[in-house]
Amino acid sequence: MSDVTVPGDLKADRPARVNPARRFFASGAGRSIGLLIALLVLVAVGAVTAGENFMNANNMLVILRYASVIGVVAIGVTFVITAGGIDLSVGSVLGLASIMATIGAIQTAASGFWPLMVFVAIATGVIAGLLNGLIIAYGKVVAFMATLAMLVAARGLAELISDRQTQIVDNQGFLSFFRSDLLGVSWVVWIFAIVALIGWFVLNRTTFGRRTVAIGGNATAARLAGVNVKRHTVYLYMIAGACAGVAATMLLSRTTAGTSTHGQLYELDAIAAVVVGGTLLIGGRGTIGGTVLGVLLFATLTNVFTQNNLSTSVQLVAKGIIIVIAVMLQQRFANREAASSSGPPAATVPSASPPVA
């Protein structure tokens, strides 16, 4: 019996012949290499056009510091998008967290122990994420709408609590910690690095990461295999919220004030960095390394433009073009991969959906 079937199976399953270079660039590492090349090209452009002003250690640290806040937000968003969700609320939640952490009473209470402010910011993010997750997983509201609602509501709540006043950070312990550095590198950058490392580890090496990818790849299949999809979804949005909270403390240290306008449009920057980095917007494939590179790419772009005295408007246009090109390249590789590796059509009865006459 197996004599009959094995050749057939082998034939059906013979690996598709693909150009090795193309195959490499379609793989996860390959895509990251592509991004790295883009980043290096950008650095070269910066070095040529701005010379010494760009190519010095200090400016590099400026770029890193600039990238760090968005970077931490983007790591959280990477988890949500990998699982096939979306979180539009992270920017607003960041703003709300910055307000919550700088309320007079909290600052007074934190005068002896500044990490309390950090804790309040993160807790704010986690609670907002918990609400997002519950509404999406158990309330069955699509993620786009649920987090859009949170985007609006969190911003409003931040305005209500702060009465639209800027809340100055007067906790010297908090400020001096973030002003200090380690090995010449700001703590803000270290925090980004630590969050990215933890994120990479969790996504690639833990059961939590496996569930995340599985849900993004096929939520029904994951559920039917016994994965608790709803609970996991809630955790994911809590992670995105927590990252927004961490980013809020980083932004607080840089601006030394909490305002309800902190983090405006950060969600879009974060999503752009995640997708440009190679995480599939439909879920099922996520890369923390890609996200980091994506964030660095945009930060470097901003810096190069600023060094050349180009207006922010030009920056925005360039950003838009980069996003479109990156996504088009991503899709092209994804399509080739799918087309070159698909076996024979599935069924004896081809079940292609009927064309509309």
Add this chain to the structure above:
Amino acid sequence: MCGLERAMHVQFRRALAMCYVRRVIKDDHPESLLEVRGLTKSFGAVRALRGVDLDVRPGEVHCVLGQNGAGKSTLIKTLSGAHQPDAGEIRWKGEVVTLADPVAALELGIATMYQELDVVGGLTIAENIFLGHEHATAGVLNRRETNRLTRELMKRLGHPDLSPSREVGGLSPANQQIVSMARALSHDISLMIMDEPSAVLDSEEVDNLFRVVGELTKEGIAVIYISHRLEEIDRIGDRISVLKDGSSRASNLDVKKTPTRKLISLMTGTDIDHMFPPRATLPADAPVVLEVEGLSLRGKFSDVNLTVRAGEVVGLAGLVGSGRSEILETIYGHRKATSGTVRVGDTTLRAGSVMSSVAANMGLSPEERKSQGLLLEEPIYRNATLSAFTRFAKGWLLDERAERRATKTQMTALELRPAEPDRITRTLSGGNQQKVMLARWLIHGTEVLLLDEPTRGVDVGARMEIYRLIRELAAAGTALLIVSSEIEEVLGLSDRVLVVADGRVLVERNSTDIDEHGVLDLVMKGSAA
């Protein structure tokens, strides 16, 4: 073309068609409207059509019969221009034609009404009917004319009550079908292909459908009618063609001269009994591991009782829409039962909880393997361990090496070649993807396995392997509950079979005590009642 002009044009063509019919009726040798000769079509290694012949005359109802997988859908899609045949000839009104796409077919006058209705829920009836050929002047829709024509069509189809401005999404399936039919008739057609149009209808609606079919044929329009229900063919069919395994078993039989008994044997054939491995005798003391009591799901099925013992294979036989898949999914907790209990061993499962089923060592290989079962872009081992990766893990830390090892062991046992756990699952054939599903539950250590359409999309060779594996699983003590749209498969694989129709279990028999004719007989009586 302006509305009035168009309407006149249609009237004119209808009048012509009437003359044509009269001429044909006088003629002793009626000309064929559509002649199909030696049509073949393959999808990769799967030969869906291997030589189909068909003649359709103007104004007749030509029934095409065949079991699931016989090639009916492929034939329809080829005739409607959705698929291109590999070989064979299609003659339309005597001339050889190529149906490059559905639009080309429609321009010739061939309209198709698919089983999955292709109406747009958010649009109105009128908008749906004239979708793609709107009546408009310089881009501005001529609503009054559109509505008038729609009302006319609705009247002709026996539904003057359906207002042109109603939204289609809110209509019953039967009425959506009317809209789909009206859309076909809004073109100037001479052949209408209907794919199981009665599947979504109750008996009164079927009467209306038949009345409409009668009207169409009176106007000279030919109808190709696909159905499972043999009794319908007696009522409206003129001639019959039977497909089996992609080829014509009989073409252009006269309905009145062909007994139903003969049709069933043409449809089923009896030459593939050897496909199924022999059954082992069940030990008398084999314990009951799956026990379902009074399980109901509102609107789908009610009061299902069944038991499966360790090492036993039980099958659910029934037609599409009988509720058999829903029963399986509800037992598993994918759907939440309205009432009733499911016990695995001593554990009573929580209704609607897949997790409690998996924890109790029950597994499901779902009907739609690709969309419900597999992570297609992930490597095989991650699919095989999807239910058990936490057990391999040390705390939170994945142990991918152990996962690969376990997967490889199962791949070897299941003869899934080549045994490369890192291969991307999408690249596997249907049979091997099914084996990955089996591997998942073997790794998980399942005692009760529910298999929904275990050989869908699996070619004949790999099919026999799956059958053998199912039997081996049973021999190893697994309790299996199987659903398949192929009745012979259910009968050939299982020890006991439950015949399901209209959400009820009609009878329970030993598989050896009932044959395919018997099951079809029961099912048809059941759905006619």
